[in-house]
Each structure stands twice: as structure tokens, then as C-alpha cells.
Amino acid sequence: MKTRGFEAVPTQNRKYPEVTIKLPVRADSRSAGYDFSSNETATIAPGQKHLFWTDVCSYMLADEVLEIYVRSSIGIKKNLTMANTVGIIDSSYYANEGNYGNIGICLVNHSEETVTIEAGERIAQGIFKKYLVADEDVTLNTTRSGGMGSSGSK
Numbered sequence: 001m002k003t004r005g006f007e008a009v010p011t012q013n014r015k016y017p018e019v020t021i022k023l024p025v026r027a028d029s030r031s032a033g034y035d036f037s038s039n040e041t042a043t044i045a046p047g048q049k050h051l052f053w054t055d056v057c058s059y060m061l062a063d064e065v066l067e068i069y070v071r072s073s074i075g076i077k078k079n080l081t082m083a084n085t086v087g088i089i090d091s092s093y094y095a096n097e098g099n100y101g102n103i104g105i106c107l108v109n110h111s112e113e114t115v116t117i118e119a120g121e122r123i124a125q126g127i128f129k130k131y132l133v134a135d136e137d138v139t140l141n142t143t144r145s146g147g148m149g150s151s152g153s154k
Helices: 072-078
Strands: 005-008 034-037 042-044 049-053 056-059 064-070 080-082 087-090 104-109 115-117 122-130
Touching (some): 042 104, 064 080, 072 080
Antiparallel strands (some): 005 056
8 A cells, every 4th residue: 555655647647748757755864855856957037937847746645745845955056936935735636637646846036147947956845744634624625626726716
């Protein structure tokens, strides 16, 4: 039985079907985060953002979440942050009908210079965490039906 981990998104759901997918790995045995790499070389102008599709999906237990953060070196050396500060990948995002759970990482350039991210460069890190729910928990939906942003905006 699988508990938590990463898989390449099926070819029909990939943004880069010609690229060999590099699954996230930890830098060492005491690293909390799994490093995500860019599948493309992209330049981000000052004040602009770019969405990097990883072509990676993540499975986990129902009471877990994968939190995505920008890598420290990207934030400090290149002055890039994530557009949503922290990415939240719910367990229901895995294998959804919209994009099969393809994890996207949107970086914003806060510097005064154009920044280049090279294909294969590590850009973000993901950390698995358990979460709790409130007493008498109420949800808007019983299941997820779609990809990024599909859980609703109301």
C-alpha cells in the first residue's frame, strides 16, 4: 500500500511530455523538504511571474497535505517568491480529472533585474504534514472534480 510520495503525471496530462521527469528528492537525510526542479528554462522580468509545471503529482493519506515553499537560495539569491506564498496540495488533488494533480509552482520576480531559471534547477521544496479538522466539520463538497482552483472560490 502506498502512503505518500511522488509520481510522474501520465503523458496525456503533462505540459512537457518530451522531458524526462525528475521526481522530488531530499538533499540529505535530515532535510524536511523534497526539492522540485524546473522542466524548462524561463526568464522572469522584474515584477512579473511565471508558472512552472512540474509534471509531478503527489499522493498522501487523507489527513495529510503537501506544503510547497520557494527554496531559500531562490528567494535570497534571485529575489523570487511564490505567488501564493505557500502552495497547498491537498490529498484530493492527486489524480483529479482536471490535470491529474500536476503540481504548478508560480514564482514572482521582486528584483530589478530579469532572472533566469534553468531547466533542471531546483526551485521549490515540498513538506508533507498532518492536519487536524474542527469538531462538527462541514465541507463545501464531498469530492474534488478538477485541477488547480477547483475546490471553489466562494
